[in-house]
Amino acid sequence: MASAINRVGFRFTGKSRGTTKLWNTFGWIRSTQVSKNYFTYSPQVSQVLDREPKWVSADEAVQCIKSGDTVFVGGAASTPIEVLRSMADYGKQKKLKNVRVCSMHTEFESPYSEPECEGIFRPTAFFISANLRKCINEGRGDAIPLMLHDIPYLFERKLIPVDVSIITVSPPDNHGFCSLGTSVDCIRSALSHSKVIIAQVNKYMPRTFGEAIIHQSHIDFAVKHDRELPSHGDKEPTPTESAIGKHIAENLVEDGATLQMGIGAIPDATLSCLKDHKDLGIHSEMFSIGVIDLVRSGVVTNQNKKLDRGLIVSSFLVGNKKLYDFVDNNPLICMRQVSYTNNVHVISQQPKMTAINSCIEVDLTGQVVSGSIGKRLYSGYGGQVDFIRGSAEGFDGKGKPIIALGSTNPKTKDERGVPSSKIVPLIKEGATVVTTSAHVHYVVTEFGVASLFGKSLRQRAHALINIAHPEHREWLEKAAFERLKTMPCA
Structure with a gap:
């Protein structure tokens, strides 16, 4: 039995001595009195075990999934799309039922979320990606409201027991080590608590280090x-985005600051305006291609950071081939779980911590809507509050929590035919407030910077109206008076 275990690569699902469950492609089997001296199982996925993976096709790999299982899926640029397509086909062929599929953010299509898979698979999102919005808003999937730093605790505290994890890795090196590449986020915790691991091995996945x-x-x-990884971030910023980036760079980012950038064009536009800054650092749940030129020009040195000095710390990456080539085998890049990158106590120790995040709309009291467009679920909590609070609590008192948005939404128009304002008297019915008015310090549009910390409601309204689009300022002032029963003032 011992040699068979070693040869076909069974995975232990428990650490106790005596009878131990093992899994193979034919179902559960049971071995008795397996000695820990021969085969020591460790949930730490960097620990070397005396076993080999079984190389199979995607169709063969997914045969371990059964009705009622919980499947975790790695995401972002590392979404294992080939295996997911096979999983969807297998579920329909075998008429599986109630398979829960959990993910943080996935790219490509999501075949398991299509209407014909209802009852077979139930997608569950910790952060809603574009490919799951329709499914979740139609009631065929679930969203869990959750701060990004808390996601690994779902697995570590066994709130979500994982039967099967499906991930993407780089090919193994000479020592048998693979890399999770572009995404560590919550994946490592899921793997450590998973009964079975399926890995799509992709030569295009860059090798990154850290966790x-x-x-x-x-x-x-x-x-x-x-297959090539998904590509994002190739678009030139719009004039609005460039103006916002310039306001942030010139007014809020100091030399020696540590930066966090959320997802979107505005953070990228800000990075392009930082070429004359000095000794910046990066501590962020993600970063994109804008960082590369700043590193090569010596603007980003990370030398002032109190933790991880000299290193760019991130949890996942989204970009294009330029970014993936930059991080490949680059010891400057340290990939960590979100429970570290997004830990408020870690963030607050970084010098002049400057957090730049975007949103959907802001009301005149400073409430920030990021999770939904009215009742329509759009994304989630993500890491916005983690970094807004972490920068506000900065040990040096020089942190800058920033919410940045264009003043109008060009896709929608009001009753006058004018693009609708993103600064509003009242948030839309059902909208998800991610960052409260008490958290907000700075709000930036293409028209300037509003400093809200310590301001009264009428002072906040005044500051926000001054950075709203000029077409909306008179209307907003009237609406503020109706709401506050007093005129906005500085």
């Missing part, structure tokens, strides 16, 4: 499938 390392001996089924 991104996983030894191949923890992989049960390895599926070779090479």
